[in-house]
Amino acid sequence: MNSIKNIFQTKDQNLLSIYFTCGFPKLNDTTRVIEGLTSAGVDFIEVGLPYSDPLADGPTIQESSQKALENGINLDIVFEQLMTIKETNKTPLVLMGYLNQLLKYGEDKFCQKVVDCGIDTLILPDLPMVEYENHYKALFDKYGINNVFLITPHTTEERIKKIDSYTESFIYMVASSSITGAKGEISQQQIDYFKRIKSMNLQSKLIIGFGISDRQTFSTACQYANGAIIGSAFINALADNGINHINSFIAQIRS
Amino acid sequence: MKSKFHPDKNGYFGQFGGAFIPELLYPNVKELEDNYIQIIESDEFQKEYKSLLKDYVGRPSPLYLAKRLSEKYGAHIYLKREDLNHTGAHKINNTIGQILIAQKLGKTKIIAETGAGQHGVATATVCALMGLECTVFMGEKDIVRQAPNVARMKMLGAKVVPATSGSKTLKDATNEAIRYWIQNPETFYLIGSVVGPHPHPDMVARLQAVISEEMKWQLKEKTGNENPDTIIACVGGGSNAAGAFYHYMDDENVELIAVEAAGLGVHSGESAATSQLGEVGIIHGSKTILMQDDYGQIVEPYSISAGLDYPGVGPLHAFLYESKRAKFMNATDKEALAAAYELTKIEGIIPALETAHALAVLAKLDLKKDQVVVINLSGRGDKDLETFIKHLED
Numbered sequence: 008m009n010s011i012k013n014i015f016q017t018k019d020q021n022l023l024s025i026y027f028t029c030g031f032p033k034l035n036d037t038t039r040v041i042e043g044l045t046s047a048g049v050d051f052i053e054v055g056l057p058y059s060d061p062l063a064d065g066p067t068i069q070e071s072s073q074k075a076l077e078n079g080i081n082l083d084i085v086f087e088q089l090m091t092i093k094e095t096n097k098t099p100l101v102l103m104g105y106l107n108q109l110l111k112y113g114e115d116k117f118c119q120k121v122v123d124c125g126i127d128t129l130i131l132p133d134l135p136m137v138e139y140e141n142h143y144k145a146l147f148d149k150y151g152i153n154n155v156f157l158i159t160p161h162t163t164e165e166r167i168k169k170i171d172s173y174t175e176s177f178i179y180m181v182a183s184s185s186i187t188g189a190k191g192e193i194s195q196q197q198i199d200y201f202k203r204i205k206s207m208n209l210q211s212k213l214i215i216g217f218g219i220s221d222r223q224t225f226s227t228a229c230q231y232a233n234g235a236i237i238g239s240a241f242i243n244a245l246a247d248n249g250i251n252h253i254n255s256f257i258a259q260i261r262s
Numbered sequence: 263m264k265s266k267f268h269p270d271k272n273g274y275f276g277q278f279g280g281a282f283i284p285e286l287l288y289p290n291v292k293e294l295e296d297n298y299i300q301i302i303e304s305d306e307f308q309k310e311y312k313s314l315l316k317d318y319v320g321r322p323s324p325l326y327l328a329k330r331l332s333e334k335y336g337a338h339i340y341l342k343r344e345d346l347n348h349t350g351a352h353k354i355n356n357t358i359g360q361i362l363i364a365q366k367l368g369k370t371k372i373i374a375e376t377g378a379g380q381h382g383v384a385t386a387t388v389c390a391l392m393g394l395e396c397t398v399f400m401g402e403k404d405i406v407r408q409a410p411n412v413a414r415m416k417m418l419g420a421k422v423v424p425a426t427s428g429s430k431t432l433k434d435a436t437n438e439a440i441r442y443w444i445q446n447p448e449t450f451y452l453i454g455s456v457v458g459p460h461p462h463p464d465m466v467a468r469l470q471a472v473i474s475e476e477m478k479w480q481l482k483e484k485t486g487n488e489n490p491d492t493i494i495a496c497v498g499g500g501s502n503a504a505g506a507f508y509h510y511m512d513d514e515n516v517e518l519i520a521v522e523a524a525g526l527g528v529h530s531g532e533s534a535a536t537s538q539l540g541e542v543g544i545i546h547g548s549k550t551i552l553m554q555d556d557y558g559q560i561v562e563p564y565s566i567s568a569g570l571d572y573p574g575v576g577p578l579h580a581f582l583y584e585s586k587r588a589k590f591m592n593a594t595d596k597e598a599l600a601a602a603y604e605l606t607k608i609e610g611i612i613p614a615l616e617t618a619h620a621l622a623v624l625a626k627l628d629l630k631k632d633q634v635v636v637i638n639l640s641g642r643g644d645k646d647l648e649t650f651i652k653h654l655e656d
Contacts, residue, residue: 059559063284081557107544111558132284157285
């Protein structure tokens with residue numbers, strides 16, 4: 008069974024996922040951050056592959072990616088780092104990157120490495136549905152990898168139903184028309200959108216991301232979905248306080 | 263007539279193209295895809311587009327037989343004078359077309375990216391003409407090296423937003439424009455070249471195709487034959503080349519030469535010769551040939567010309583390269599500068615630095631006495647005067 012789906016068997020409310028950038032703040036922090044997040048009790052972790060041109064990401068993730076690349080991170084190092092904790096890590100990991108990284112590394116080689124690291128879920132924000140249907144579904148199926156699709160306030164019901172049928176793990180509900188790192192409160196308009204999707208009674212679990220940054224936005228999101236993802240706010244906390252304060256950051260969200 | 267150089271239903275030219283966009287952009291791109299051909303082919307659009315090209319842009323642009331240049335290189339060399347268009351380059355053909363499309367789609371806010379500033383100026387111009395709000399993203403580095411164009415955009419009422427990420431040039435300006443578009447889906451992204459997700463490359467190529475459409479009847483008038491032997495155009499993203507090649511792509515008798523910027527030399531590490539240095543990859547929503555490292559990180563290109571230092575190339579051009587329909591050559595900074603000084607001196611025309619790369623390959627070709635060559639003189643060099651003056655002593 009898909010590792011994320013497996014979590015839902017025992018827990019399907021208030022799931023907290025954290026996104027972080029590999030190789031940030033320091034090259035070898037990748038595994039330390041995963042361990043820190045695990046001991047803080049997050050439900051699953053989004054492992055961000057630093058990319059030079061992350062189109063769907065705001066300044067915070069762009070800068071952390073830039074820094075990680077300057078630190079010397081690359082896909083081979085990421086996979087090596089993840090291999091070292093494969094046996095000990097108990098928190099399911101989702102790998103998030105951009106399609107060109109997979110393309111250049113070699114599609115099969117990339118998928119094999121992902122599986123070798125014990126990961127079975129991918130988020131590729133620039134992989135469109137038509138390309139998934141025509142090519143990548145078969146590739147991922149071969150390796151037992153499930154692709155997470157994003158939906159937005161503008162995604163049509165018909166598309167959402169299709170996405171639902173492809174999903175084994177969860178649907179990533181983008182909170183608003185934005186890139187990552189959006190700030191502020193959740194508006195009534197967003198809540199209406201969350202309610203609309205919830206009322207579709209999809210078979211997939213829903214996780215809300217983009218613009219979730221603190222206890223308030225997290226708990227609001229959790230009223231309408233199975234959980235939420237925090238990215239930029241966590242990266243900012245890492246940049247400001249380092250990896251020793253992961254626990255307090257998570258505790259504050261959960262309080 | 264269906265040409266193999268037109269995209270298929272998913273926007274592919276051979277293996278290149280497509281629309282690799284986040285879901286956030288899907289509705290925008292779909293809206294354009296569903297409507298662009300119908301709009302462009304409508305009588306209403308054609309009437310307005312043609313009329314503006316004629317009376318506002320000043321088309322047809324002349325096809326000029328450059329006598330002294332011809333004598334020097336021993337061939338019949340014609341210059342397609344896109345530099346004489348309003349705003350000084352071919353870019354306005356596209357912006358006039360797209361602003362009309364934006365209006366048909368009911369859009370009132372326009373965004374654009376720009377490298378050398380020519381597309382930014384052409385966009386700011388049509389926005390002023392139509393009374394639409396205009397925001398132009400431009401790399402911080404380009405804002406410095408193309409200051410006159412920044413001033414022109416501002417005077418035209420556009421807001422110029424510096425792109426401060428990455429290499430702070432065209433690639434990053436495009437990233438920022440796309441990010442803004444994601445966050446403001448009501449805006450119309452008026453893209454400046456034959457790049458980006460489908461249908462943008464095809465739409466821009468169709469709007470620039472007026473260049474080769476005119477070349478056909480102008481050549482017929484001047485030489486009795488609508489086909490030249492050779493067409494030469496510079497390629498960054500590739501919009502002026504797409505326009506100059508468009509109506510000749512299916513006719514294998516016409517040699518097509520695309521000229522990329524080699525910077526300090528193709529293999530110097532400071533170059534923008536994408537076809538020579540790139541591999542298949544995805545940039546700005548399109549699968550194409552891309553300069554990248556072993557891990558798919560996009561490499562920062564270099565050229566003296568701000569309009570050619572793009573790490574990718576339009577998917578049509580990637581296909582023209584792969585299928586060998588077009589010959590890809592390149593010129594260094596030095597060669598381009600020399601070609602610009604030469605044209606200025608013997609023909610009295612100061613070309614844009616981008617265009618100078620196309621001129622620079624004349625010296626590398628084995629031209630025959632009767633050979634009819636058309637060089638697409640894509641833009642004028644006013645914006646590059648500072649660079650020209652600086653290197654005049656070299």
